[in-house]
Amino acid sequence: xxxxxxxxxxxxxALSAEVCGWNLxxxxxxxxxxxxxxxxxxxxxxxxxxxxxVQRGAHHLAERATQAYEGARASVARFLNAASASEVVFxxxxxxxxxxxxxxxxxxxxxxxxxxxxxxxxxSNYVPWLMxxxxxxxxxxxxxxxAEGELDLNQLSSLVSDRCKLIALTQxxxxxxxxxxxxxxxxxxxEVGAQVLLDGAQMVPHGPVDVQALGVDYYVFSxxxxxxxxxxxxLWIRSCDSRSLSPFMGGGGMVSAVSDDQVVYAQGNSMFExxxxxxxxxxxxxxxxxxxxxxxxxxxxxxxxQLLQLMLDGLSDIRGLSILGPAEVEKKLPVVxxxxxxxxxxxxxxxxxxxxxxxxxxxxxxxxxxxxxxVSSVSRxxxxxxxxxxxxxxxxxxxxxxxRILR
Amino acid sequence: xxxxxxxxxxxxxARRCDKDRTELGQSADVSLINPYCGDRVRxxxxxxxxxxxxxxxxxxxxLLCKAACTLMRKLVENxxxxxxxxxxxxxxxxxxxEESSEVGLQEIEVFSPVISMKSRHQCVLLPFxxxxxCYQECRTQADETG
Numbered sequence: 302x303x304x305x306x307x308x309x310x311x312x313x314x315a316l317s318a319e320v321c322g323w324n325l326x327x328x329x330x331x332x333x334x335x336x337x338x339x340x341x342x343x344x345x346x347x348x349x350x351x352x353x354x355v356q357r358g359a360h361h362l363a364e365r366a367t368q369a370y371e372g373a374r375a376s377v378a379r380f381l382n383a384a385s386a387s388e389v390v391f392x393x394x395x396x397x398x399x400x401x402x403x404x405x406x407x408x409x410x411x412x413x414x415x416x417x418x419x420x421x422x423x424x425s426n427y428v429p430w431l432m433x434x435x436x437x438x439x440x441x442x443x444x445x446x447x448a449e450g451e452l453d454l455n456q457l458s459s460l461v462s463d464r465c466k467l468i469a470l471t472q473x474x475x476x477x478x479x480x481x482x483x484x485x486x487x488x489x490x491x492e493v494g495a496q497v498l499l500d501g502a503q504m505v506p507h508g509p510v511d512v513q514a515l516g517v518d519y520y521v522f523s524x525x526x527x528x529x530x531x532x533x534x535x536l537w538i539r540s541c542d543s544r545s546l547s548p549f550m551g552g553g554g555m556v557s558a559v560s561d562d563q564v565v566y567a568q569g570n571s572m573f574e575x576x577x578x579x580x581x582x583x584x585x586x587x588x589x590x591x592x593x594x595x596x597x598x599x600x601x602x603x604x605x606x607q608l609l610q611l612m613l614d615g616l617s618d619i620r621g622l623s624i625l626g627p628a629e630v631e632k633k634l635p636v637v638x639x640x641x642x643x644x645x646x647x648x649x650x651x652x653x654x655x656x657x658x659x660x661x662x663x664x665x666x667x668x669x670x671x672x673x674x675x676v677s678s679v680s681r682x683x684x685x686x687x688x689x690x691x692x693x694x695x696x697x698x699x700x701x702x703x704x705r706i707l708r
Numbered sequence: 709x710x711x712x713x714x715x716x717x718x719x720x721x722a723r724r725c726d727k728d729r730t731e732l733g734q735s736a737d738v739s740l741i742n743p744y745c746g747d748r749v750r751x752x753x754x755x756x757x758x759x760x761x762x763x764x765x766x767x768x769x770x771l772l773c774k775a776a777c778t779l780m781r782k783l784v785e786n787x788x789x790x791x792x793x794x795x796x797x798x799x800x801x802x803x804x805x806e807e808s809s810e811v812g813l814q815e816i817e818v819f820s821p822v823i824s825m826k827s828r829h830q831c832v833l834l835p836f837x838x839x840x841x842c843y844q845e846c847r848t849q850a851d852e853t854g
Contacts, residue, residue: 646745
């Protein structure tokens with residue numbers, strides 16, 4: 302059965318907007334995706350009928366809030382195929398999740414230990430590890446990318462020594478859209494007893510994930526990129542209860558007992574959720590993931606790949622335009638960054654906005670990758686399941702027009 | 709006034725923003741990066757007897773950034789150094805939508821179309837902020853040499 306994109310689009314009120322007198326063509330999904338009406342409703346309904354604080358409250362609203370919050374945690378676990386909801390830690394986003402791990406795991410590391418990251422990482426999976434290097438003296442080793450912007454996995458074995466404690470890498474580049482072949486990374490990590498953190502921020506919007514099949518130890522993602530509210534994200538920790546991790550932030554909710562001279566930490570995921578969490582946002586995330594799990598992703602993947610091919614073909618025809626990353630749609634998600642000779646990304650994005658096309662321009666918080674590819678900034682178009690052919694054609698026309706104006 | 713951001717005047721200024729490789733004498737040298745987009749501006753400035761003698765720039769940035777750099781050079785070269793803070797103040801004021809208070813600085817009004825586009829203010833300001841830092845560096849050098 303063919304994927305009916307018009308049916309999906311009707312569920313997203315934001316997509317019917319006009320910008321500068323033109324229909325909105327939203328192609329900035331790698332930064333933030335739009336929310337379907339059922340998620341917006343779920344958040345609003347929660348705030349009206351279940352607004353209270355979670356855990357320990359005995360009154361009706363607190364009980365409802367706790368049920369909704371823990372229900373969202375269960376949805377995340379199902380989406381990830383986690384063994385248990387107790388492996389799911391809510392954070393404020395991917396960045397917070399990685400920082401949490403860098404502090405928690407980092408407190409057990411010191412000089413002589415090594416962490417391997419890659420040149421393709423978003424700053425959120427780069428800077429926390431460089432900060433850890435400064436703080437505790439671990440050595441950070443960086444897996445380079447090929448000239449095509451793909452991870453150079455051939456160099457992995459020589460970078461990962463028996464001192465390596467963690468390999469932290471992206472599942473999909475937020476610049477090139479290149480998908481990581483995770484299996485060989487996990488294999489190399491296991492050979493030396495290292496753990497693996499996978500940044501799934503760009504992957505999750507394109508369908509449910511199977512952390513069992515991936516075989517990684519930690520998985521992180523943000524809600525705002527997968528049709529859910531801002532301000533909440535996930536750190537999944539395999540066998541969270543049995544790991545010897547220390548807490549990151551102290552406060553209410555992450556302790557079982559406190560006295561003048563002693564603090565006994567809560568066990569498992571609670572240890573990492575100090576303070577009042579973003580409850581309604583988590584509820585929205587749970588609803589979005591439930592909605593996603595009801596969709597037929599093989600059809601959506603095909604739809605996204607067709608649009609991606611159309612986009613790659615159309616952009617490639619523009620003189621002086623070069624696309625970063627792999628050219629084969631099978632190797633990437635629908636995230637396309639491009640540079641145009643004599644036309645700066647900011648100017649291109651601005652001129653596309655005049656035609657209702659929402660793009661992003663700049664370094665995309667991936668300066669090491671851009672440096673490796675010899676550019677300082679690029680324009681990026683990124684698709685979600687609700688994009689259609691009109692969106693892609695508007696992009697291609699818009700870029701051609703921008704280039705005419707700017708040259 | 710043409711209210712289009714990519715009007716002929718701004719585009720003409722941007723086109724004149726070629727890298728100038730002429731060597732300077734004892735100059736202040738400042739590089740600034742726009743953290744939001746990675747645009748880079750490098751400026752070198754010679755001040756002689758209280759006059760901005762020469763300004764050299766290298767810009768890896770958008771059309772607005774290049775246009776701002778060209779105009780800035782035109783406005784400050786061979787002008788008294790005390791004009792610099794005033795110029796920057798005027799530009800910031802313009803971007804905030806304030807009326808120009810100084811006769812002779814109308815040329816910066818070419819950037820009026822940027823006023824309503826807050827996300828692009830820094831594109832115009834970056835070269836001027838680099839200039840401000842250059843100027844301060846020059847002042848420090850002058851103070852140190854007495």
